[in-house]
Amino acid sequence: MRTRLNDLIAFVAVAEEESFTRAAARLSVSQSALSHTIKGMEERLGLRLLTRTTRSVSLTEIGRKLYTSVSPRLQDIENELDSLNALKDSPSGTIRISSAEHAARNVLWPKIVKFMEAYPDINIEMSVDYSLTDIVADKFDAGVRLGESLAKDMIAVSISPPLRMSVVASPEYFEKHGIPQSPKDLSAHKCINLRLPTYGRLLVWDFEKEGREVNVRVEGQLTVNKSFFIRDAALKGFGIAYLPEDMVKQDIEAGYLQRVLDDWCDEFPGYYLYYPNRAEYSPAFSLFVKAMREY
Template sequence: MKENLNDLHTFMVVAQERSFTRAAAKLRTSQSAISQTLRNLEDRIGIKLLSRTTRSVAPTEAGEYLLNLLQPAIEEIENGINQISALKNDPAGTLRISADEYGIQSVLWPAVEKVIQQFPKISVEIISDYGLVDIVEGRFDAGLRRGGLVSKDMIALQVSEPIQMLTVATKEFLARYGHPKHPKDLVEYHCINLRLPTHGELYRWQFTKQGKTQIITVNAKIVFTTLSPVLQAVRSGVGIAYLPIDMVQPYIESGELEETLKDWRHSYEPYHLYYPHRREQAPLLNILIDALKENFNRK
């Protein structure tokens, strides 16, 4: 038999106070409401729990037995609720986030760094994965992916600008082999590419000019599954790479890399943080969201 916890709590308070008047004041309800609750409880259980007179209320033998069971259990529940509520003022615990490598570097880490410095009792576990992850099944608090990859049944919050891609190589490489004039010319060049873990296929580069988009399957001289070694390889001069602007901009400014196909820049959807429930129900996630929004709004 599953009894209503509120009814059991009402019985416990009346039995402790030995008074309907004091119990009503403590519970902030009426004596008649308490009386009705207790009658319903006794009817469901099938045994009398309280002896009532015009002057006093006292638990019966069965009521005393139930009271001894309830007191430590309800006190433990109340203590647990108080500890959980305290997290609002002194947040503690672990956040688990699924994100791809570039999203971690460009979007997630600047916010996480801020969170762990401000809230020393919060820990963050970040799993790097370019695949499409079921964050509920994987027991993640949230995921970070480009907008078009987010499941429609998730709550999604934009946390970055659109991701602008640049086609780059070293100046020496371009001086030796020349600049491609058109994206389709890339099939004649050594390129550094990605293999997508979601489907196992090679990444197809997208280019946009005057509203028209071209999708190119390049000649992959070397293939990686993450972006960091792509950047390392293009800096070594082995070919042309297709990378987000903020990864290559410092090397363009220093003269180490040079952009080609400048008129064909393409932008992908911005990153979104996605999660399965209302953010108010997850105080640690709420802290991370605030940090991500602050960084995004500052740009």
């Protein structure tokens, strides 16, 4: 029975990842061992569950029927096992979190470090990206995003103070190219762009002053998809950056970066931990939510 259950777990992983490589990494087994497991399962059932090509793996009609039946039941078993942790002296289990990069570095990580020290039996898996991840479909316990990006059917808990953006560059850059006096002046400057994975678009720089909103699409030599590189490029004089205030505060205080358009950068709601509205939550997850909301 244990072998058959492991076969079903392997099958569900391949079905969800649509890749033997990703499913093997998820299960911490070799790709060849996983392929052998699925092949043996198909042979015992006398059914073809997956269609394999050199580039992809997809479910057959029978495979999809099996997945639809089995996947919720495996999740129920996992939930039941997690609920048994409540009977232990020390809470345990695994919490999977999806977060944007800045929130992960500046808000989540300091709290997670303290949380893991306090609860050594609780495992944390954190996935960092800029895309608007479907935490239910991708089987995350919770996600972290700005308040404006939250789905309305989720429970949302504030985990950070309000945020503020900064427009910065090196003093040498401003000495050479001049200082912009208004957001529209940025069109004449070399700016460092952030490429967002959602729809592949560039981040629009948003400004507000005395109720007047201005949205600017900037151009420059460099476009990246991680804010770490934007800060580094600004420090090296490659252009103007648009970054969260707390990310560059020390650089500004040290004189490595100079801030401009300060009166155009207004506060906006900070980060929220969001998760599905379920009837019950594991003790480990409840402790995690409590720890994250403290700031």
